[in-house]
Amino acid sequence: MGVELAIRPYRRRFAQPLYTAHGPWVWREGLLLRLRDTLGRVGYGEVAPIPWFGSESVAEALAFCQGQAEEWRSQPIPGELPATQFGLESAAADLDTENSVGGQEPAIPADSFANATICGLLPAGKTAVEIALQRLAQGHRTLKWKIGVHPIADEIHGLDQLVQALPPDARLRLDANGGLSLAQAEQWLAACDRVNASPQLATVEHLEQPLPPNQLAAMTALGERYQTAIALDESVATVDQLEDCWQRGWRGVFVVKPAIAGSPQKLEAFGHHHRPRLVFSSAFETVIGRRAALAIAARCAPSPASALGFGTQGWFADDWDTLTPAELWDRL
Ligand SMILES: [Mg+2]
Known part of the structure; x- marks a missing residue:
């Protein structure tokens, strides 16, 4: 058994739409990731793309993560998926942090x-x-x-x-x-x-x-x-x-x-x-x-x-x- 990758999509509404030169931003969508190893240690990560900054879409990130077939082997993540790179690499780093069990004790509160x-x-x-x-x-x-x-x-x-x-x-x-x-x-x-x-x-x-x-x-x-x-x-x-x-x-x-x-x-x-x-x-x-x-x-x-x-x-x-x-x- 290796490291299990679990994915939970989320959608949050801004209390007031955020107005920028790109127009109103009403919903923030992304993915939460959780890696869990055989020792029961967990590491959390997040994929939070911003489409008008050229990030990948949530759907593209989800497709890549689902393609890992629930088992994370830390293979290279394509450069076209920068928010996914951040999410998976930071989850892996969180997993490697000794006190990461339950995600209660982050290195930087x-x-x-x-x-x-x-x-x-x-x-x-x-x-x-x-x-x-x-x-x-x-x-x-x-x-x-x-x-x-x-x-x-x-x-x-x-x-x-x-x-x-x-x-x-x-x-x-x-x-x-x-x-x-x-x-x-x-x-x-x-x-x-x-x-x-x-x-x-x-x-x-x-x-x-x-x-x-x-x-x-x-x-x-x-x-x-x-x-x-x-x-x-x-x-x-x-x-x-x-x-x-x-x-x-x-x-x-x-x-x-x-x-x-x-x-x-x-x-x-x-x-x-x-x-x-x-x-x-x-x-x-x-x-x-x-x-x-x-x-x-x-x-x-x-x-x-x-x-x-x-x-x-x-x-x-x-x-x-x-x-x-x-x-x-x-x-x-
Ligand atoms: Mg700016």
Whole structure:
């Protein structure tokens, strides 16, 4: 008898649809995986793809996992299945962790990160100021705001309102999800530079993925013209894409979502080899994927220079964020 692989698909509804430049996101679907060996040790993993980042579909991940015929032999996982690579490799690593029985004692407890080190997430649009003040009261110092959803004049006005409402030591990330034109990106960067020139205002830490992934050269040129940093996100969904953008000379910020990046081992090797400017981020995974992703972030950057983009708890219309991996598994 080898290692048994069990699969449980899940579907969670956002408490409010998440609006990005890609449109509304209403349901988060994925797979939970459990490996169990002959000693009764278990390891949990999660496949949490994001289709518009180029991840595989849940159906493709499910077909691959079911093809393992209930017995996991740790054979190579195809590169076209990056979220599956993350899920199975992190389950195998969890299984190898001595104290993994029942999944009760993760190497990095999800609650070991204070809100001060977690980037709080703001909804697109006018409610941002109100929610921003709540996030500050919860202890967050860095906040992320989705842009490229409403008319640009309204959103830049919203930025001015936000930075006036925030204390000067607060930091703000703007995430366009690749939804801006070049002219709009220039408008935003000019607005960010104007904010950042005022010491009494909060700082715009970076503008995330202003242009679509196929416009790396244009984003590199923008990075040379404006003071505010630009971060790649959709451009670098996988480790292979991270490596490619690094080889093509990108030295700005990289947003990394371990849950969709592929092999955790390869991701850690990339981080250790090049020492890039990494901002780790959630893919709206459950506690199982979150713990594995945060463990990778902790190994790549033991004392992160920038807040972790994991302010995603409480965004779903369920109580799963309060459960341990084993409890969540039993719930499904
Ligand atoms: Mg982003």
